[in-house]
Amino acid sequence: MTKKIKLKISARLVKKRSRRAGSGRKVCRFCSDKEQIHSVDYKNATFLKGFLTERGKILPSRISGACARHQRAISQEIRKSRVMALLPYSGPAF
Amino acid sequence: MAKKYEALMLSMPEITSDEAKNLEMQLDKIVRAGKGTTVSFERWGKYRLAYDVNKNEYGVYFLMRFDVPKGTNLVQDLKTAFKVKFNNIVMRDMISVLDPKQPLTYQRPRSLEEAPAREEGFLKEGRSSAFFASADEREDIDVE
Numbered sequence: 001m002t003k004k005i006k007l008k009i010s011a012r013l014v015k016k017r018s019r020r021a022g023s024g025r026k027v028c029r030f031c032s033d034k035e036q037i038h039s040v041d042y043k044n045a046t047f048l049k050g051f052l053t054e055r056g057k058i059l060p061s062r063i064s065g066a067c068a069r070h071q072r073a074i075s076q077e078i079r080k081s082r083v084m085a086l087l088p089y090s091g092p093a094f
Numbered sequence: 095m096a097k098k099y100e101a102l103m104l105s106m107p108e109i110t111s112d113e114a115k116n117l118e119m120q121l122d123k124i125v126r127a128g129k130g131t132t133v134s135f136e137r138w139g140k141y142r143l144a145y146d147v148n149k150n151e152y153g154v155y156f157l158m159r160f161d162v163p164k165g166t167n168l169v170q171d172l173k174t175a176f177k178v179k180f181n182n183i184v185m186r187d188m189i190s191v192l193d194p195k196q197p198l199t200y201q202r203p204r205s206l207e208e209a210p211a212r213e214e215g216f217l218k219e220g221r222s223s224a225f226f227a228s229a230d231e232r233e234d235i236d237v238e
Contacts, residue, residue: 042188043102043157044201084102084188085153086203088144 028067040073042080045087051078056088096161098133098192099169103176103184107140107152117156117183124175125160128168133159133198139205148185152206159192 007015030037039047051059051074058078061071081087105117118135125132138155147153162168169189176187192198 038196039201041200042190045203047201080188080190082144084104084186085143085145085147086141091144 026065028065028070030070030073031067037070037073040070040077042077042084042086044077045081048074048078048081048087052087054091056091096130096163098159098194099162099189100157100159100192101172101187101189103156103158104143104147104153104186105156105183106148106185107150107154109154109183113183114154114156117180118158120179121158121172121175124171125168128162128166128171130160130162130166130168133161135159138202139207141203141205150185153185155205159198 030040042048051064053059058075061068064071064074066074078087082089101121105114109117114137121135122132134157136157138157140152140154143151143153160168172189173187176184
């Protein structure tokens, strides 16, 4: 039976912080490549589908990697697409 | 300076080509009455909708692009036309301004008519005989 080593409080906090830190800074793909922003269009449902979860929810920017400005554009176009029934509001997760 | 607009319309799946032509003509009439010009009128085709609209699972999309001169209420007239005149045919409509700097090309999802027909695959009558045959028979059958 291995004895469970109890770390000191300071060591535990450092470990917790390092666990929470992400895998490096993500760059917004729309900021780096100007051409991609033209794909963000409410008619382009196939492209926008990549920014939805399985249940049809809009992915947060910390997952999609978009900066605040482009995340707003993406969200707006997704919501327009939803009105036109090109994208679902919600769906069952398969 | 004329502003460029586009209107995406979702119509009933049972719309005939005559009705579509009629719709195009009537919309063109409204645009011309408002001193605008129709740039394009495209029929996207039949699509499976993401959710049921007016109890329809399928719908036909139309995209119309037009120029609007300054000082007219053309967009407002179109909106009322969609609400009143084309109430039975057009289920959803979205009128939006186009950025003049952006090119007119756009991407859209594939319609049901464009999607390639599913290949019959090996379960086609001629080819499946080898699959269902017993081990003894399999040696004799030529697989095409």
